[in-house]
Amino acid sequence: MRFCSLGSGSEGNALIVEVRQGASTSRLMMDCGFGLAETESRLARAGLSPANLDGIVVTHEHSDHLGGVARFARKHLTPVWLTHGTARLLSERALPQALINYVDPHEAFQVNDIAVHPYTVPHDANEPVQYVFGDGAVRLGVLTDVGTTTTHIENSLKDCDALVLEANHDREMLSVGPYPASLKARVAGRFGHLDNDTAAELLGRIKSPKLQHILCAHLSKQNNTEELARQAFANALSCEASWVGISRQDEGFDWRQLS
Numbered sequence: 055m056r057f058c059s060l061g062s063g064s065e066g067n068a069l070i071v072e073v074r075q076g077a078s079t080s081r082l083m084m085d086c087g088f089g090l091a092e093t094e095s096r097l098a099r100a101g102l103s104p105a106n107l108d109g110i111v112v113t114h115e116h117s118d119h120l121g122g123v124a125r126f127a128r129k130h131l132t133p134v135w136l137t138h139g140t141a142r143l144l145s146e147r148a149l150p151q152a153l154i155n156y157v158d159p160h161e162a163f164q165v166n167d168i169a170v171h172p173y174t175v176p177h178d179a180n181e182p183v184q185y186v187f188g189d190g191a192v193r194l195g196v197l198t199d200v201g202t203t204t205t206h207i208e209n210s211l212k213d214c215d216a217l218v219l220e221a222n223h224d225r226e227m228l229s230v231g232p233y234p235a236s237l238k239a240r241v242a243g244r245f246g247h248l249d250n251d252t253a254a255e256l257l258g259r260i261k262s263p264k265l266q267h268i269l270c271a272h273l274s275k276q277n278n279t280e281e282l283a284r285q286a287f288a289n290a291l292s293c294e295a296s297w298v299g300i301s302r303q304d305e306g307f308d309w310r311q312l313s
């Protein structure tokens with residue numbers, strides 16, 4: 055398995071998972087918060103074309119995750135997996151029924167050779183989920199857009215071989231930063247976004263000796279720095295800060311191989 059990000063943050067998210075089994079290659083895009091041309095050019099940067107994707111799995115309806123999904127899927131006839139609660143926000147015209155596959159948040163499913171395990175998360179959306187991807191040998195766990203950690207999240211992410219975890223904000227920077235009070239409360243709230251320290255505490259509880267890659271994702275431009283996020287995760291793993299990757303808004307991150 056290998057994976058990369060086309061971009062991560064409040065202005066748009068998309069992550070690619072690829073599994074090769076023998077002669078066949080399966081690929082999924084998780085979320086698409088970029089416009090059509092932007093998504094196509096970011097895919098090209100990763101060496102891919104839209105036809106290389108077997109589907110798009112969606113986490114929730116916020117525009118930085120769902121915003122580009124319907125247009126991309128309509129143009130390229132890409133099947134989409136999403137929960138009923140997320141689908142509610144899309145009209146038949148926006149996303150034809152024929153392209154929709156419903157995700158039961160408690161039921162794993164398979165897209166060609168990729169095993170997809172959705173799990174529920176507290177976030178201010180209709181029926182949000184996050185995903186763990188597997189190929190029978192290794193597992194990649196992804197978690198962003200979550201206000202609080204739960205036992206269910208910990209159990210879902212335990213023993214992953216790679217993790218992409220939200221490090222949205224530094225609590226101090228958010229509290230003294232430029233956001234209006236209502237937005238500060240939303241971001242820091244139980245249905246908002248994970249701060250560096252809370253994410254690091256979660257990482258400390260779910261880390262496994264098998265871990266090959268760790269990436270901080272969905273960093274706030276105003277309320278965080280890469281150094282703070284990296285250091286929090288490095289402390290949790292007792293590793294060098296340079297080993298912790300960053301998923302950036304513009305570049306995402308380049309392919310990472312799992313073996």
Ligand SMILES: [Zn+2]
Nearest residue numbers: 064116118199
């Ligand atoms: Zn988001």
Ligand SMILES: [Zn+2]
Nearest residue numbers: 114116177199
């Ligand atoms: Zn969100």
